[in-house]
Amino acid sequence: MFYNLFDPTPLTQLHIIIAGTSFILVYLSLAIMLKQPTRFLRVVPAHHAVYFAGFVLVAVIALIAFVSIESKPLRFGLLSAAFLTLLIGLYDEQYSLSPRAQLIWQIMIATIVVLWGWRISYISQPSANGIIYLDQFTLGPLVWPASFLTIAWLLLIMNAINWLDGIDGLAAAVGVIALSTLSLLTLLPSVQDSRTLTLSLLGAGAVLGFLVWNFPPARVFLGTSGSWFLGLYIGLVAIMNGGKIVTTLLVLAIPVVDLFFVIIQRLFTGRHPWLGDKTSHLHYRLVRVGLCPRTVVIVAIIISLLLGVGALTLQTRQKIIAFIASVVMLSLISVELIWHARRS
Amino acid sequence: MARPPLIILFVAIVVSLVSVFAAFIIAPSSACRDFNAGIITYDNHQQLSVALARTTVEHQQGLSGCSSLPPGQGMYFIFLVKTDISFWMKDMKIPIDIVWLSDNKVIGITSAVPPPTSPQAVLPLYPAPAPVDAVLEIGAGEAQKLNIHQGSTLEISY
Numbered sequence: 185m186f187y188n189l190f191d192p193t194p195l196t197q198l199h200i201i202i203a204g205t206s207f208i209l210v211y212l213s214l215a216i217m218l219k220q221p222t223r224f225l226r227v228v229p230a231h232h233a234v235y236f237a238g239f240v241l242v243a244v245i246a247l248i249a250f251v252s253i254e255s256k257p258l259r260f261g262l263l264s265a266a267f268l269t270l271l272i273g274l275y276d277e278q279y280s281l282s283p284r285a286q287l288i289w290q291i292m293i294a295t296i297v298v299l300w301g302w303r304i305s306y307i308s309q310p311s312a313n314g315i316i317y318l319d320q321f322t323l324g325p326l327v328w329p330a331s332f333l334t335i336a337w338l339l340l341i342m343n344a345i346n347w348l349d350g351i352d353g354l355a356a357a358v359g360v361i362a363l364s365t366l367s368l369l370t371l372l373p374s375v376q377d378s379r380t381l382t383l384s385l386l387g388a389g390a391v392l393g394f395l396v397w398n399f400p401p402a403r404v405f406l407g408t409s410g411s412w413f414l415g416l417y418i419g420l421v422a423i424m425n426g427g428k429i430v431t432t433l434l435v436l437a438i439p440v441v442d443l444f445f446v447i448i449q450r451l452f453t454g455r456h457p458w459l460g461d462k463t464s465h466l467h468y469r470l471v472r473v474g475l476c477p478r479t480v481v482i483v484a485i486i487i488s489l490l491l492g493v494g495a496l497t498l499q500t501r502q503k504i505i506a507f508i509a510s511v512v513m514l515s516l517i518s519v520e521l522i523w524h525a526r527r528s
Numbered sequence: 529m530a531r532p533p534l535i536i537l538f539v540a541i542v543v544s545l546v547s548v549f550a551a552f553i554i555a556p557s558s559a560c561r562d563f564n565a566g567i568i569t570y571d572n573h574q575q576l577s578v579a580l581a582r583t584t585v586e587h588q589q590g591l592s593g594c595s596s597l598p599p600g601q602g603m604y605f606i607f608l609v610k611t612d613i614s615f616w617m618k619d620m621k622i623p624i625d626i627v628w629l630s631d632n633k634v635i636g637i638t639s640a641v642p643p644p645t646s647p648q649a650v651l652p653l654y655p656a657p658a659p660v661d662a663v664l665e666i667g668a669g670e671a672q673k674l675n676i677h678q679g680s681t682l683e684i685s686y
Contacts, residue, residue: 254562254564255562256554257551257554260547260550260551260554261551264543264547264550267543268540268543268544268547271536271539271540271543272537272540274536275532275536275537275540278532279532289540292544295548296544296547296548296551299547299548299551299552300547300551305582305583305585305586306582306583317582317583317584318583319583319584319585319586320584320585321584321585325551325552327585
């Protein structure tokens with residue numbers, strides 16, 4: 185079935201070289217960094233030295249993407265957002281920003297990429313084989329409603345990935361699967377999108393290089409810079425050439441559902457929705473009922489892979505149904521775990 | 529913990545402001561459109577690389593504000609349904625040939641359409657000869673040079 189599914193015409197040697205280079209660059213940079221222990225970016229409360237190394241991922245992806253994106257405004261948008269994410273992320277890793285300050289900076293980063301021209305101009309219409317255009321009219325450099333939906337989309341994915349980054353390897357593993365699914369999606373006969381393929385393969389290679397060191401027990405953490413940028417990058421690759429929104433949402437069902445669940449839970453218990461804790465998230469609850477972090481990551485990988493296969497084989501309408509089904513299933517698991525916590 | 533170096537946040541604010549400012553200045557003026565978005569293959573397997581206009585906003589912008597259109601490049605307008613449409617040259621700076629297409633066939637060419645002489649000038653309308661589902665804009669005189677004529681077959685891939 186899969187043999188006939190893809191048409192590899194857009195795939196060139198250059199794509200393989202880019203993916204391989206990004207993997208090797210991230211992997212080797214981290215290996216070298218870990219060989220020469222420094223105090224720089226060391227996570228203090230750890231048994232063995234663990235480092236915040238998101239900056240390696242940001243630097244490698246942003247620089248290779250900068251040379252491979254053809255459009256000048258888009259590449260400058262990505263570069264300035266990456267640089268800003270790096271600064272704010274490194275600051276937060278060392279000195280902790282307040283949740284409100286984090287949100288304001290995220291809005292700033294998303295707005296900058298949108299001002300440089302990144303936007304979701306159209307999405308496919310689920311009820312018919314048509315297209316819904318999101319470019320209705322321009323407001324200065326912004327386009328209504330495309331630019332505003334794009335900002336909301338980027339904030340959603342950035343926060344979903346950031347909040348998922350609570351267990352070693354989880355966010356990076358889901359990130360690799362999301363970017364690999366987007367790569368395969370571009371090889372479908374109906375898509376054939378060489379530009380998105382370049383960016384998604386580059387990202388998948390780099391994040392895989394990171395995952396080797398981030399898999400439990402982790403030697404490096406994504407930190408704020410890494411997880412914000414990973415989310416931002418997945419969000420941008422998904423909108424590079426026409427919306428691949430539903431596909432991306434389906435692969436990222438675990439973090440996205442968890443994001444909403446945690447917000448609802450915190451609102452119900454009268455807490456600030458953006459204030460972090462070590463209990464609300466699905467992955468923390470799974471660890472509390474006795475799963476080891478490695479098992480949680482492997483389970484998340486299996487679920488995401490299944491969702492990825494669904495994203496590649498289903499039509500838009502079926503994808504929406506699959507997304508709703510996974511929302512219901514993940515919600516049931518979350519509710520069950522919350523009750524379990526209450527009972528014990 | 530050491531006192532947080534606020535200089536980092538200060539640099540971040542400066543970077544944001546510079547980037548926002550640059551986005552306003554550079555983004556609209558740089559290379560006008562992305563002329564590598566699609567490839568048109570026409571008779572005898574000759575090729576043109578084109579920018580795409582798919583959305584309403586892209587249709588309205590067209591090549592407005594572009595100060596040059598190199599040979600071998602153009603802009604391809606895609607319409608979802610066959611439309612009886614007229615083009616005008618609002619904010620255009622260069623003369624163009626308008627190639628009207630229906631089902632990948634050229635059904636008419638409006639040659640050497642001049643840009644408006646002043647921004648205030650009354651803008652003439654250039655109507656399609658029949659309903660079209662795509663329109664190709666290329667530099668004035670290019671249609672003849674490239675031997676694109678009525679009945680030519682043009683296929684787009686992107």
